[in-house]
Amino acid sequence: MAGCTSNQGKPVDGKSKLRIVTTTGMIKDAVENVAGDQVEVIALMGPGVDPHLYKATQGDLQKLTDADVVFYNGLHLEGKMGEVLEKLGKTKPVIAVASGIPDSLLRTVPGFQGTHDPHIWFDVKRWEYAVHTISDFLQQHDTAQAKNYSERSKRYILQLDSLHEQVKQSLQQVPEAQRVLITAHDAFGYFGDAYHIHVRGLQGISTVSEFGLKDVTELVNFIISRKIKAIFIETSVSHKSIEAVVAGCRDKNWNVKIGGSLYSDAMGPAGTPEGTYIGMVSANVKTIVDALK
Numbered sequence: 178m179a180g181c182t183s184n185q186g187k188p189v190d191g192k193s194k195l196r197i198v199t200t201t202g203m204i205k206d207a208v209e210n211v212a213g214d215q216v217e218v219i220a221l222m223g224p225g226v227d228p229h230l231y232k233a234t235q236g237d238l239q240k241l242t243d244a245d246v247v248f249y250n251g252l253h254l255e256g257k258m259g260e261v262l263e264k265l266g267k268t269k270p271v272i273a274v275a276s277g278i279p280d281s282l283l284r285t286v287p288g289f290q291g292t293h294d295p296h297i298w299f300d301v302k303r304w305e306y307a308v309h310t311i312s313d314f315l316q317q318h319d320t321a322q323a324k325n326y327s328e329r330s331k332r333y334i335l336q337l338d339s340l341h342e343q344v345k346q347s348l349q350q351v352p353e354a355q356r357v358l359i360t361a362h363d364a365f366g367y368f369g370d371a372y373h374i375h376v377r378g379l380q381g382i383s384t385v386s387e388f389g390l391k392d393v394t395e396l397v398n399f400i401i402s403r404k405i406k407a408i409f410i411e412t413s414v415s416h417k418s419i420e421a422v423v424a425g426c427r428d429k430n431w432n433v434k435i436g437g438s439l440y441s442d443a444m445g446p447a448g449t450p451e452g453t454y455i456g457m458v459s460a461n462v463k464t465i466v467d468a469l470k
């Protein structure tokens with residue numbers, strides 16, 4: 178579906194605002210940064226919502242039908258919305274923000290040939306491609322506002338560049354041997370690649386996959402062998418799996434603590450710093466550094 182960029186959407190007359198619907202909050206935040214109040218944008222998935230499992234509601238279908246443009250993540254993040262998005266792509270622009278990332282920068286998933294890790298927002302530099310994809314599309318689609326989109330996205334990219342450097346510097350506070358990030362599901366692969374931290378998840382790349390006793394035991398043994406101090410829960414994933422790992426460690430006399438809650442596949446509440454992409458990344462890094470340093 179990457180590249181459903183047919184231009185059959187409602188013509189833009191320069192007067193009425195473009196109505197944009199996004200799947201995740203992170204994409205909505207990127208659109209807002211690129212477009213400001215020149216567009217109306219709503220996200221279907223709010224704080225704490227798991228995009229892997231999310232199914233479109235009747236209300237969502239109405240919003241998607243009413244939209245002029247739809248931006249989604251792609252790479253099968255929205256695993257249960259594929260059909261809806263594909264159908265919609267026949268009537269209006271439906272754009273995967275991941276589509277502009279070169280293949281060489283996409284992580285493959287071991288055991289699943291041709292499948293890529295969809296969690297592109299965890300490397301700020303890769304997320305910049307998503308911002309460019311949104312900006313390029315809007316500039317072409319809404320030429321009257323092209324200059325506004327172009328200038329705003331340039332400014333935002335500079336903010337993201339500085340965020341990227343801040344993340345790198347912050348993680349330097351964690352001793353190298355302690356740079357291990359353990360979470361419920363494998364969302365942080367790009368984060369690990371970009372910021373040189375070893376990453377392990379109990380569940381696979383999607384929360385659809387189940388974890389078993391063997392996975393828990395393996396992770397418990399790994400934590401004890403590496404003397405890891407803290408592991409992390411995620412705001413959009415059940416805490417049960419990580420609690421099972423903590424209990425498993427305790428049974429073997431290793432006291433690993435829950436280092437805090439990370440915003441993995443959803444942002445924090447609107448109106449809080451964590452309700453923006455930059456705030457979400459900064460909060461995650463602070464939580465990780467405070468627990469592991």
Ligand code: ZN
Nearest residue numbers: 364382383442
């Ligand atoms: Zn995920």
